[in-house]
Amino acid sequence: MAITIKKIGSDTELKETAQLADIIWHECFTGIISEGQIDYMVDKFQSYKAMTKQLIDQDYSYFAVRDDGELCGYIGVRPEKDSRFFLSKLYLRKDKRGSGIASQMLEKVFEEARDNGKSEVYLTVNKHNDHAIDVYKKKGFTVTDEVVTDIGGGYVMDDYIMTYEL
Numbered sequence: 001m002a003i004t005i006k007k008i009g010s011d012t013e014l015k016e017t018a019q020l021a022d023i024i025w026h027e028c029f030t031g032i033i034s035e036g037q038i039d040y041m042v043d044k045f046q047s048y049k050a051m052t053k054q055l056i057d058q059d060y061s062y063f064a065v066r067d068d069g070e071l072c073g074y075i076g077v078r079p080e081k082d083s084r085f086f087l088s089k090l091y092l093r094k095d096k097r098g099s100g101i102a103s104q105m106l107e108k109v110f111e112e113a114r115d116n117g118k119s120e121v122y123l124t125v126n127k128h129n130d131h132a133i134d135v136y137k138k139k140g141f142t143v144t145d146e147v148v149t150d151i152g153g154g155y156v157m158d159d160y161i162m163t164y165e166l
Ligand SMILES: CC(C)(COP(=O)(O)OP(=O)(O)OC[C@H]1O[C@@H](n2cnc3c(N)ncnc32)[C@H](O)[C@@H]1OP(=O)(O)O)[C@@H](O)C(=O)NCCC(=O)NCCS
Pocket: 024, 028, 090, 091, 092, 093, 096, 097, 098, 099, 100, 101, 102, 103, 123, 124, 125, 126, 129, 131, 132, 134, 135, 136, 138, 139
């Protein structure tokens, strides 16, 4: 197992990541939100078109996580104008979980945040995404707030906000 986590810089890689996102989102959110909402959110936030826009207009960066060269996960982040660093996406394919890769991914996020001169990392997580919440707590995040976000299409995101002090 040789893990690499590198910033995505090509259209080909971004397309590959969008395909992986589609798989992971349908696997991990089934039972948490409706199938219709998963399709809607993948299209709105994780399609190749949506991610391209985030990179160009919204100051996002995406990182590809590879095991022996094979794409198995991805990270999306965005620096805020204040002292915070937004961890927008942290996704690992199911067969790669429980093997220490997630901790390496979070280390990468913290490193990027520090490189951007930030003092805290925050994220939003669905209130019923128990495993992710447990992982974030284990890695030092705490629940600092909660938020319900109207994302259109008749759907809302019902999330905790979790924060990590660097
Ligand atoms: C969230 C995600 C990236 C975490 O990856 P993972 O491989 O499942 O995490 P791991 O099993 O490696 O656990 C990471 C750490 O949390 C700990 N942990 C895992 N489950 C835990 C639990 N139930 N209670 C306490 N600690 C736990 C592990 O011991 C490990 O700690 P360590 O590295 O210090 O030993 C992965 O589950 C995933 O992609 N899930 C689907 C997508 C998702 O929900 N993303 C988050 C959206 S906000």
